[in-house]
Amino acid sequence: MGKDVIIACDFATKKQVFDFLDLFKEEKPFVKIGMELFYAEGPEIVREIKKRGHKIFLDLKLHDIPNTVKKSMSVLRNLDVDMTNLHASGTISMMQAALEGLTREDGTRPLLIAVTQLTSTSEETMKSDLLINEPIDKVVMHYAENAKKAGLDGVVCSPLEAEKVHNACGKEFLTVTPGVRFADGDKGDQVRVMTPAQAKEIGSDYIVVGRPITAAEDPVAAYRRCINEFVG
Numbered sequence: 001m002g003k004d005v006i007i008a009c010d011f012a013t014k015k016q017v018f019d020f021l022d023l024f025k026e027e028k029p030f031v032k033i034g035m036e037l038f039y040a041e042g043p044e045i046v047r048e049i050k051k052r053g054h055k056i057f058l059d060l061k062l063h064d065i066p067n068t069v070k071k072s073m074s075v076l077r078n079l080d081v082d083m084t085n086l087h088a089s090g091t092i093s094m095m096q097a098a099l100e101g102l103t104r105e106d107g108t109r110p111l112l113i114a115v116t117q118l119t120s121t122s123e124e125t126m127k128s129d130l131l132i133n134e135p136i137d138k139v140v141m142h143y144a145e146n147a148k149k150a151g152l153d154g155v156v157c158s159p160l161e162a163e164k165v166h167n168a169c170g171k172e173f174l175t176v177t178p179g180v181r182f183a184d185g186d187k188g189d190q191v192r193v194m195t196p197a198q199a200k201e202i203g204s205d206y207i208v209v210g211r212p213i214t215a216a217e218d219p220v221a222a223y224r225r226c227i228n229e230f231v232g
């Protein structure tokens with residue numbers, strides 16, 4: 001898979017997501033389905049979006065004992081998604097178990113991406129709540145290296161970290177980066193942002209873009225602008 005724009009479909013209901021996808025007549029964008037929609041609508045929503053011809057990143061961020069994660073991944077693999085994820089903090093053995101569960105009998109599997117430290121966790125709360133005393137950058141890179149050791153395909157990270165991750169884990173190790181905004185756009189609640197063109201420049205493999213597309217006056221035009229800047 002090459003560089004692509006993944007639209008974060010952070011909608012609460014099936015109707016909202018289909019009204020949004022119906023706007024796209026020519027393209028079939030790669031979409032991210034998160035916990036909110038998945039828990040509300042169940043696995044059928046994934047099958048229906050897949051049937052419409054979209055690639056899907058199923059963002060459920062699994063984290064449990066290795067055996068449970070393995071068995072859950074072997075259920076998810078039947079949904080035929082293109083990418084899914086877990087928390088690297090679940091340890092290398094959990095990530096290895098996840099990969100085993102996700103791999104189909106014919107050897108194929110969706111891409112498996114790790115979340116390192118959530119961007120909502122600051123260095124301060126990492127220290128006070130989790131008793132992790134290393135600098136957060138070091139923790140993020142360590143988790144990325146663990147994901148690489150476990151055989152995963154990449155990590156979710158800030159576009160600002162993508163270059164460092166590639167330097168440490170190799171160019172082939174995928175960086176999937178949210179926090180993307182147009183130069184003339186509203187940042188919303190994102191703090192450290194990059195434009196699609198800058199994300200391309202620093203080597204992100206996939207950008208995850210939500211509100212700059214979903215809340216745009218013309219979502220199709222906003223999507224095309226992202227594609228042109230990032231891929232085109």
Ligand code: C5P
Nearest residue numbers: 008010119178179190208209210211212
């Ligand atoms: O609307 P916006 O472009 O900010 O959406 C970004 C998407 O990426 C959301 O689905 C958000 O949950 C997700 N995300 C993020 N930052 C992370 C991990 C995921 O913004 N560190």
